[in-house]
Amino acid sequence: MTITGTYLLQLTLNGITLGLLYALIAVGLSLIFGVMEIINFAHGEFLMLGAFAMAFALPVVGLLYWPALAVSIVAIALFGLVVYELLLSRLKPDEFERSILVTLGLSIIVMHLVQYFFTANPRLVDTQFGFEGVEIGAIRITWTRVIAAAVAAAAFAGLYVVLRHTQFGRAMRAIAQNREAALMIGIRPRTVARNAVVLAAGLCGLAGAAIAPIQLVTPYMGQFLIFKAFALVIIGGLGNIPGAVAAAVGLGLIESWIGGFFTVAWQEAAVFIIMIGVLFVRPDGLFKRGSMRVG
Amino acid sequence: MSAILEVSGLRKAYAGVHALDGVSFAVEAGSVTGLIGPNGSGKSTAIDCISGFQKLDGGTVALAGHDVTGRPAHLIARAGLMRTFQTVRVYERLSLLDNLAIANQQFDPATWIDEFLRTKRYREAIEASEQRARELVELIGLKRYYEAEAGILSYGQKKLVALASALMPSPKIVVLDEPVAGVNPSRIREIEVALQQLNQAGETFLIVEHNAEFITNLCHHVIVLDQGCKLAEGSAAEIHTDPRVLEAYLGMTPEMAAAEMRGAA
Amino acid sequence: MSRMKLVLALLAALAFAALPLLTSSNYILGVGLSALIFTVAAAALNLIYGFTGLLSFAQLGFWGIGGYASALTVMTFGGNFWWGVVWAALINAVVAIVVGYPTLRTNRHAFVIVTLTFALLVTLIARDWVELTRGPMGIANLPAPSAFGHRFASTGDFYWIAWAFSVVMLAFLYALCSSRIGRTLVAIKQNEPLVRAQGISPMPYKLAAFAISAAITGAAGGVFVFHLGIVDPLILDFYYMQTFLIIVIIGGAGSFWGVVVSGVALSALPEVLRFSADFRMVIYGVILVLAMFVMPSGVAGWLRERRLTRTREALQ
Numbered sequence: 043m044t045i046t047g048t049y050l051l052q053l054t055l056n057g058i059t060l061g062l063l064y065a066l067i068a069v070g071l072s073l074i075f076g077v078m079e080i081i082n083f084a085h086g087e088f089l090m091l092g093a094f095a096m097a098f099a100l101p102v103v104g105l106l107y108w109p110a111l112a113v114s115i116v117a118i119a120l121f122g123l124v125v126y127e128l129l130l131s132r133l134k135p136d137e138f139e140r141s142i143l144v145t146l147g148l149s150i151i152v153m154h155l156v157q158y159f160f161t162a163n164p165r166l167v168d169t170q171f172g173f174e175g176v177e178i179g180a181i182r183i184t185w186t187r188v189i190a191a192a193v194a195a196a197a198f199a200g201l202y203v204v205l206r207h208t209q210f211g212r213a214m215r216a217i218a219q220n221r222e223a224a225l226m227i228g229i230r231p232r233t234v235a236r237n238a239v240v241l242a243a244g245l246c247g248l249a250g251a252a253i254a255p256i257q258l259v260t261p262y263m264g265q266f267l268i269f270k271a272f273a274l275v276i277i278g279g280l281g282n283i284p285g286a287v288a289a290a291v292g293l294g295l296i297e298s299w300i301g302g303f304f305t306v307a308w309q310e311a312a313v314f315i316i317m318i319g320v321l322f323v324r325p326d327g328l329f330k331r332g333s334m335r336v337g
Numbered sequence: 338m339s340a341i342l343e344v345s346g347l348r349k350a351y352a353g354v355h356a357l358d359g360v361s362f363a364v365e366a367g368s369v370t371g372l373i374g375p376n377g378s379g380k381s382t383a384i385d386c387i388s389g390f391q392k393l394d395g396g397t398v399a400l401a402g403h404d405v406t407g408r409p410a411h412l413i414a415r416a417g418l419m420r421t422f423q424t425v426r427v428y429e430r431l432s433l434l435d436n437l438a439i440a441n442q443q444f445d446p447a448t449w450i451d452e453f454l455r456t457k458r459y460r461e462a463i464e465a466s467e468q469r470a471r472e473l474v475e476l477i478g479l480k481r482y483y484e485a486e487a488g489i490l491s492y493g494q495k496k497l498v499a500l501a502s503a504l505m506p507s508p509k510i511v512v513l514d515e516p517v518a519g520v521n522p523s524r525i526r527e528i529e530v531a532l533q534q535l536n537q538a539g540e541t542f543l544i545v546e547h548n549a550e551f552i553t554n555l556c557h558h559v560i561v562l563d564q565g566c567k568l569a570e571g572s573a574a575e576i577h578t579d580p581r582v583l584e585a586y587l588g589m590t591p592e593m594a595a596a597e598m599r600g601a602a
Numbered sequence: 603m604s605r606m607k608l609v610l611a612l613l614a615a616l617a618f619a620a621l622p623l624l625t626s627s628n629y630i631l632g633v634g635l636s637a638l639i640f641t642v643a644a645a646a647l648n649l650i651y652g653f654t655g656l657l658s659f660a661q662l663g664f665w666g667i668g669g670y671a672s673a674l675t676v677m678t679f680g681g682n683f684w685w686g687v688v689w690a691a692l693i694n695a696v697v698a699i700v701v702g703y704p705t706l707r708t709n710r711h712a713f714v715i716v717t718l719t720f721a722l723l724v725t726l727i728a729r730d731w732v733e734l735t736r737g738p739m740g741i742a743n744l745p746a747p748s749a750f751g752h753r754f755a756s757t758g759d760f761y762w763i764a765w766a767f768s769v770v771m772l773a774f775l776y777a778l779c780s781s782r783i784g785r786t787l788v789a790i791k792q793n794e795p796l797v798r799a800q801g802i803s804p805m806p807y808k809l810a811a812f813a814i815s816a817a818i819t820g821a822a823g824g825v826f827v828f829h830l831g832i833v834d835p836l837i838l839d840f841y842y843m844q845t846f847l848i849i850v851i852i853g854g855a856g857s858f859w860g861v862v863v864s865g866v867a868l869s870a871l872p873e874v875l876r877f878s879a880d881f882r883m884v885i886y887g888v889i890l891v892l893a894m895f896v897m898p899s900g901v902a903g904w905l906r907e908r909r910l911t912r913t914r915e916a917l918q
Contacts, residue, residue: 081715129891132895138710138711138714139657139714140894140898142657142714143657143847143851143890143894144890144891144894144895146844146847146890147886147887147888147889147890147891147894148887148891149887150844150883150884150886150887150890151884151887151888151891154880154881154883154884154887155880155884157880158880158881158884269718269719269722272715272718272719273719276715311723311726311727314719314722314723315723317719318716318719321705321708321712321715321716322704322705322708388799390795390798390799409798409803410795410798410799411797411798411799411800411801411802411803412801412803414798414799414800414801415801419799419800420799421799422795422796422799426793426795426796426799427793427796428788428789428792428793428796429792429793430788430792431785431788431789431792435785438785439785439786439789439797439800439802440800442782442786442800442802443800443801443802444801449781449782449783452781452782453777453781481917482917485913485914485917486910486913488910489910489913489914489917502800506801
């Protein structure tokens with residue numbers, strides 16, 4: 043196989059797209075952890091639901107991409123709201139194990155319900171763009187990939203603005219950095235937590251909807267991704283959004299490059315081993331109320 | 338009388354703040370020594386460092402002549418320094434009996450093999466431990482709660498349990514971190530009496546406290562810290578009238594303080 | 603153990619031993635022996651999670667490693683089933699110590715995440731290290747165990763192996779949990795700084811609990827795969843971890859008998875819920891979530907609370 047420059051470039055672009063989508067998931071996890079100190083095991087299911095929403099919405103709107111995307115994002119954000127009100131709001135910040143078990147239970151319920159009603163058969167999702175793409179020299183990238191990357195990038199830009207410049211975003215960062223102080227100045231933790239969950243769910247929904255036309259959609263697609271997202275969040279530093287994004291894009295690139303030349307074997311293990319290494323090197327950095335740095 | 342506990346040049350800083358800046362003092366065997374000071378003076382840090390719960394940046398700690406500087410908390414306990422905590426710590430879901438038994442566990446000669454084989458050594462150790470536990474429970478007046486879960490006790494009662502637990506292995510010195518903070522005034526007198534009795538029986542105490550009356554009634558010797566340094570040292574009466582102490586605590590001169598006290602009387 | 607409880611436990615054990623004499627249905631015997639083995643694994647999880655307070659997802663990894671260890675002992679290394687189970691226990695104990703030592707020195711949160719990742723890594727290895735594990739195809743046709751010339755070929759025969767295994771393991775765990783070591787683990791879970799202030803170093807206890815629970819879980823996995831007749835990456839399906847967790851949570855984390863009773867009782871549940879596998883999992887998930895809100899300490903915990911309230915009233 044000749045390793046041409048164009049092939050590498052293609053892999054790189056794919057890798058960046060994949061990385062940005064991973065980043066959307068990781069950032070949502072990081073947000074929820076920063077604000078509520080719980081790890082949302084059902085996060086992967088938000089993504090899967092976003093993909094399924096896209097799969098069902100597209101035929102209804104005549105395969106038009108943007109309306110279906112919008113519907114999916116809203117649907118999953120609403121779902122996040124319901125999950126928060128019903129379940130997550132009842133968890134207290136220092137109940138780590140209980141929160142894991144609750145979100146684990148939720149993840150089981152959602153995944154198996156979807157599998158029960160819609161079967162485990164992988165679905166191919168078609169959009170108005172079909173398989174058409176753009177050609178840059180010898181490289182061909184489908185529109186769906188281009189748009190996925192663009193949308194993800196736009197989402198990050200939007201997130202940055204929100205966290206830096208809005209009341210809502212500042213409140214989130216305040217709670218993540220110093221809960222007691224934030225409470226004292228009147229920030230309501232329930233409101234902030236609810237907003238964080240809805241936002242994180244929306245991001246996941248977006249990621250899922252964007253992935254749907256690129257990969258096969260199955261009920262268990264979220265399961266494996268969630269562990270990678272954990273690893274990314276921890277490697278990047280909990281609450282550290284640029285860190286998570288950097289780690290995610292890095293992972294996307296690595297997976298794309300290696301996948302382009304070898305069969306998937308040990309590279310899946312690599313990210314977890316790195317994560318464990320990071321945890322040992324900086325054990326206290328892990329759960330100290332620290333950053334939520336945006337820039 | 339020799340010093341049971343001798344600390345020298347204790348130094349500890351966090352994020353640029355000197356919590357302890359060269360503190361030295363000694364606690365005589367058989368005494369009740371008080372360690373007082375305004376908030377932020379470094380009392381709790383000193384206790385945590387001495388007992389091994391925090392690492393010292395500099396200085397030494399000697400227990401009965403042996404250097405224990407830098408040892409982890411459990412080894413310092415085994416060496417004979419038992420401590421209590423500012424926010425009371427007991428095993429909430431275990432019985433009083435169990436609470437006291439665990440406090441003595443590390444100090445009796447029976448191993449898990451002894452337990453498994455139910456050897457004589459094990460049975461004797463258990464009996465000795467239980468007897469001591471019953472004595473202490475009687476002393477602190479909680480006999481009827483012996484089999485009950487520690488969690489059902491009031492805050493003040495839990496402080497008594499913590500005290501009894503610290504005494505189980507007959508340590509060389511017991512360090513009490515605010516033993517009457519948050520405790521009902523009626524209960525405070527009980528604790529005072531218990532400590533006096535124990536001291537008369539030979540136990541050495543180092544007490545960190547804010548309650549001035551408590552310290553005055555109990556302590557033979559008082560050490561005052563302020564902003565990480567030792568400010569003064571002497572008997573309770575001397576400390577009361579020491580101008581530096583009054584300045585640190587109250588921002589007053591002796592005349593002002595005397596006038597205050599007359600007004601309050 | 604009080605005399606009454608001892609008698610009850612003995613009677614229950616005998617009742618279970620009698621099952622193959624009461625039925626010849628392989629199906630029922632299969633359910634029964636799965637119940638016993640799962641109860642052992644759940645009791646091991648209870649040791650590390652219920653008693654010591656460390657939520658370990660690594661149990662799944664140990665279960666799988668145990669399954670592969672016993673299978674490989676017989677199929678690749680020419681040993682017999684009994685040695686297979688012993689190796690399953692030993693290998694997992696060593697792995698637990700190697701993994702546990704650095705992980706336990708961090709904090710409880712990191713422990714949960716690392717154990718989860720460990721289970722995941724074991725799954726990847728089982729799938730990808732084809733030279734050793736034969737990959738997704740697995741190692742099939744595991745032979746029936748034999749001893750003293752007798753082949754335990756039928757399900758009924760194997761049931762007795764599972765029974766004997768469970769009785770021994772549970773008796774050991776009971777002895778451990780009710781000893782001073784068990785009490786120290788509970789103390790560590792409730793108030794670790796106090797334990798340290800009393801001269802006890804928590805680390806050796808946590809490590810020992812982790813290694814023992816790993817060894818027992820691994821041995822259980824090693825026995826189970828011979829019932830299945832095959833070991834493949836599906837032995838590491840998260841379903842098993844969920845089952846162990848649910849048994850512990852419903853029974854009551856930290857209650858020895860609660861978990862044992864729950865393990866036996868809940869194994870009948872799949873039979874009552876004879877729906878599709880997916881729907882059963884949904885029910886598990888619902889149970890898990892509900893239990894966390896309504897009965898976080900399980901049935902045993904709920905009973906304990908009632909007893910406590912009565913004591914409290916009596917003393918006040």
